[in-house]
Amino acid sequence: MATAESTSPRMMSAAAARQSAAPGIQVAAPSRREFLYYIWGASIALLLGEASAGLIWFAFPRFKEGEFGGTFAFNPEELPAVGAAPTSVPAGRFHVTLTPEGLRALYGVCTHxxxxxxxxxxxxxxxxxxxxxxxxxxxxxxxxxxxxNLDLFIARVTFADGTTLETPADGGAIPLDPNRQITSIQIDTGARIIGALH
Ligand code: FES
Incomplete structure (x- = not known):
């Protein structure tokens, strides 16, 4: 007759064999070290995701049309006459002026x-x-x-023939030919040209 000491290990190894032979997938619980590793990895991934999203948000800020920092549609019919008082757009903080050289959109903030x-x-x-x-x-x-000088915003004038003129990078004016019909004027308050030093 077998004693408890002699049969127990044999019975356990038989049970283990039956268990490993059982059909199905057995998932081993992660060790403490693995668990901490996964948590650490997830935290780093989350941090990197948040940092990337913030970077993209600041690099490509979105402004609605007609909101300062975005683009304003300026009615061509509100263009002042050459040499006349400017048309001011307080919401966009700019003045549209027309001189013999052409159109400018001046940022309405003093450069002092x-x-x-x-x-x-x-x-x-x-x-x-x-x-x-x-x-x-x-x-x-x-x-x-x-x-x-006062700073300027980039203005884009589109004519009836489909061509477009934009404020030159040196802060000059957009020349306007009275014989060319203007279909739209866009003022981009997110694109500022710094006025020239005197
Ligand atoms: S802020 Fe305009 S002159 Fe000083």
Whole structure:
């Protein structure tokens, strides 16, 4: 008759053999080390995902049309006459001006310390209420502590023939031929050209 000490290991190995021979998949529970490894990996992946999403958001900010930082549709019928007072668009913080050289969209913030110069019709120029800087209709500096001309936004003018003209990178004007019909004007307040130093 077999004793408990002699039969027990044999019975256990038989049970283990039956278990391993049983059909189906057996999943081993992860060890503590594996578990911590998975948690660590998931945390790193989450962190990288959040950082990438934030980077993309800041690199490609989205503004609605008509919202400062985005593009404004400017009605061509609201274009001022050549040399006349500018048409101001407070929501976009810009003034559309027309001089003999053409159209500009001037950023309405003083290049000295950020006050808002006003158009003064009697003097035919922009005057800053804070420290007295003055600017021509073209945005060019006249006098005062402002170190440079007014900044500009990129404007895009589309004509009836389908061609488009854009504010040149040097901050010049878009020449307008009175014989060419304008179908649309877009002002991009997300694209600013820094005014030239004087
Ligand atoms: S902020 Fe305009 S002159 Fe100082």
């Amino acid at each position: 310390l950020g006050c808002l110069p006003k158009w003064v019709p009697t003097n035919n120029r922009f005057e800053c209420p804070c420290h007295g800087s003055k600017f021509h209709l073209s945005g060019n500096w006249i006098e005062g502590p402002a170190p440079r």
